[in-house]
Amino acid sequence: DGGITQSPKYLFRKEGQNVTLSCEQNLNHDAMYWYRQDPGQGLRLIYYSQIVNDFQKGDIAEGYSVSREKKESFPLTVTSAQKNPTAFYLCASGTYDEGTYGYTFGSGTRLTVV
Amino acid sequence: AQKVTQAQTEISVVEKEDVTLDCVYETRDTTYYLFWYKQPPSGELVFLIRRNSFDEQNEISGRYSWNFQKSTSSFNFTITASQVVDSAVYFCALTEYNTDKLIFGTGTRLQVFP
Numbered sequence: 001d002g003g004i005t006q007s008p009k010y011l012f013r014k015e016g017q018n019v020t021l022s023c024e025q026n027l028n029h030d031a032m033y034w035y036r037q038d039p040g041q042g043l044r045l046i047y048y049s050q051i052v053n054d055f056q057k058g059d060i061a062e063g064y065s066v067s068r069e070k071k072e073s074f075p076l077t078v079t080s081a082q083k084n085p086t087a088f089y090l091c092a093s094g095t096y097d098e099g100t101y102g103y104t105f106g107s108g109t110r111l112t113v114v
Numbered sequence: 115a116q117k118v119t120q121a122q123t124e125i126s127v128v129e130k131e132d133v134t135l136d137c138v139y140e141t142r143d144t145t146y147y148l149f150w151y152k153q154p155p156s157g158e159l160v161f162l163i164r165r166n167s168f169d170e171q172n173e174i175s176g177r178y179s180w181n182f183q184k185s186t187s188s189f190n191f192t193i194t195a196s197q198v199v200d201s202a203v204y205f206c207a208l209t210e211y212n213t214d215k216l217i218f219g220t221g222t223r224l225q226v227f228p
């Protein structure tokens with residue numbers, strides 16, 4: 001079945017360490033997105049990529065980095081520069097389907113920095 | 115800039131009550147899409163509906179109905195005869211036309227008590 005896989009589901013890291021969250025899709029979607037969710041703040045866009053080897057900053061990109069070397073993969077690195085990295089991270093992909101745009105979301109990674 | 119406002123942070127109802135979740139949006143685009151997603155405690159986003167800006171017809175799907183009014187920039191969601199399984203956080207979202215970024219509201223937490 002096609003979908004988006006985010007791994008791991010739960011991740012614990014010590015403060016000051018970089019950590020990479022995985023996002024893989026087998027839907028052949030061109031666009032991919034990373035969102036961060038904090039309680040009461042909804043989902044905020046970190047980075048997005050509309051095509052391989054190209055990506056743009058979203059609203060809260062500081063302290064994060066991404067790469068898009070393959071269509072299927074869009075890993076997110078949370079660097080030590082991110083001041084408050086503990087959050088729920090959701091990856092999504094998007095494509096046009098019969099003239100309208102649709103999104104598929106992964107099941108998320110809950111990152112806790114201690 | 116695009117913006118989605120969900121003014122209701124939390125709503126509590128008793129089973130079988132009807133409940134309406136409000137969504138107001140701002141956009142300068144003439145072509146856009148509006149979405150509703152459900153987020154149960156497990157965290158994944160469940161797609162409920164997509165509506166494009168040219169289609170103002172209201173939609174009904176079982177106990178769910180949506181009222182889209184461009185004149186008031188609103189896209190409200192009503193659950194009829196609510197059930198305990200409807201308890202979740204519900205997000206309204208808007209696409210940005212040129213980038214296909216999905217912009218979320220802050221969500222409404224619905225609690226349905228037996």
